[in-house]
Amino acid sequence: MKFLVFILIMLSFVACKESEFKTGRYFAGGVYAPAEKLNLGKSVYTEYCMACHGVEGDGNGVAAKGLIPPPRNFKKGIYKFGKVIAGELPHDMHMVHIIQNGLNGSAMFPWDISDDQADAVWQYIKTFSPETWDGKDKALGEELFAKNDPFGLARKSYAIEKGKEVYHVTAQCQSCHRAYVPKQELSDITYKLEGERIASDEFDEDLYKVKLQDSDHDYRTLPPDFTWHWVRSASTVQDIYVRLLSGVNGSGMPSWKDTITDEEIWAVSYYVKSLMELKDSQEREVFMKKIETKNKVFEANGYRD
Ligand code: HEC
Ligand code: HEC
Known part of the structure; x- marks a missing residue:
């Protein structure tokens, strides 16, 4: 028995030694x-x-x-x-x-x-x-910062409104995440920005669902519903801005740096932050109910176009 313990100790010692740097x-x-x-x-x-x-x-x-x-x-x-x-x-x-x-x-x-x-x-x-x-000559990426916020606290509500338009029309974030406006409003803001409406039979049937994305990780990644799931790497508007510049590596969430303007990225960061504030609150239920009710009216009374 003593001998066995001795062997085991020796073995673990060798194992440790071997894997030491x-x-x-x-x-x-x-x-x-x-x-x-x-x-x-x-x-x-x-x-x-x-x-x-x-x-x-x-x-x-x-x-x-x-x-x-x-x-x-x-x-x-x-x-x-x-x-x-x-x-x-x-x-x-x-x-x-x-x-x-x-x-x-x-x-x-x-x-x-x-x-x-x-x-x-x-x-x-x-x-x-x-x-x-490995290799000291390999370069790291350029560090991203949140600077030159064009809105600031004084223009926060303006930024949120603009961010809502960027989210749903310019960037179409709902193609992976979900939409947060009723269909009539989606069509109205699309008309405002692009001069064209969405036909009543052209709305994506998964408009209000998050859509799992293929990824380079070992599993499909979930685009969060900002009013429900956690945003892992960001709590403030500035954090969100950096995340949007960067994207989420390997996950399907792209970098928006050269896709939309810097001001648009800031605006949509304010908007996402306003959605995150609904998490775990009573207002979330009211907010979601409103979308549902307005869509019912839209279906019953027809669509304004
Ligand atoms: C209880 C389980 C658990 C333990 C223990 C744990 N992690 Fe993690 N770690 C995770 C999960 C889950 C993720 C992935 C989160 C995601 O994908 O959003 C993660 C992600 C990471 C990442 C990747 C971050 C990125 O940007 O991709 C690093 C680095 C990391 N962990 C380091 C550590 C270190 C260092 C420790 C120990 C000090 C540790 N983890 C302990 C669960 C754990
Ligand atoms: C092509 C699909 C796709 C599009 C388009 C997309 N996202 Fe994502 N997004 C994802 C996925 C997938 C994740 C989850 C990444 C993870 O944690 O693995 C994600 C995560 C996020 C996160 C959370 C990051 C964190 O720290 O957890 C934010 C914020 C975000 N997206 C904002 C946006 C905004 C704003 C837009 C539009 C400007 C957008 N996304 C467009 C797929 C997308």
Whole structure:
């Protein structure tokens, strides 16, 4: 028995020793992670992260079963919430921020670890996807900021109204998310912006449903209903603005940076924030009922065109 215990201890010692980092690594953006940091990162990972993200970093940890959304598969090197255009490599500070502050409404909680530990574990996570990170000459994406808000608090209600039009007409966010205006109003604002109405038989039958999207992750991604689901990476108008500039990498949610104007992105950020404020409130029910009632009137009395 004693001998068996001795063998087991020796084996685990060998196993640990073998997987220890002996040399540092150079990562994209010229970041150097010395061996001690990677080893610290590994021990933090084993203690706090492995249960969900898995021994191999593939997102299949013992506690990952049934989680929606599932934990990130780090082997793919695709991160959703960096503050860079979707597809580009994120900066350390933003990923460390996510690790310490979590993602709203998901199993990715804010982890109470020190700045050193958070940075070390993020460097270690990079080692799951060497083809993404190895090589100090690889460039990171350009960092995105929320600056030059053309509206500000003084013109907030104007921004929300304009944002509603951008959302439903210019950008057609409801093609993945859902609409938040009755059909008559949708036709009216389409006419206002484009000079053409929507024929009464041309409304999308899934106008008020969120539509699952194919993705580069291991599952189909859900465009949130902003009045119901959590927005994971954003709480303020500024956060939403950065998310719209960036998109959600690998998920089907595109970057809007060069698709609509900067002012339109700001306006739609104010609008999305106003929808988020309805979450878990009595007003949400009233708001939804109003859309339903107006659509019933539209169906019964015919359509103004
Ligand atoms: C209880 C389960 C759980 C644990 C434990 C956990 N995570 Fe996560 N993590 C998640 C889930 C779920 C997501 C995906 C959220 C999403 O897709 O919106 C995630 C996403 C991430 C992301 C990706 C962010 C992005 O922009 O794509 C990183 C990085 C991350 N976790 C790091 C960590 C680190 C570091 C730890 C340990 C300190 C940890 N996680 C512990 C569940 C967990
Ligand atoms: C082609 C489909 C598609 C279109 C069009 C689209 N989205 Fe998304 N959006 C998604 C998906 C999918 C997600 C969920 C990403 C995830 O968490 O995996 C998402 C997530 C979001 C989020 C939440 C990000 C977070 O931090 O959780 C916001 C905000 C958002 N979209 C706003 C918009 C706005 C505003 C528009 C129009 C300007 C828009 N989206 C158009 C597919 C789309």
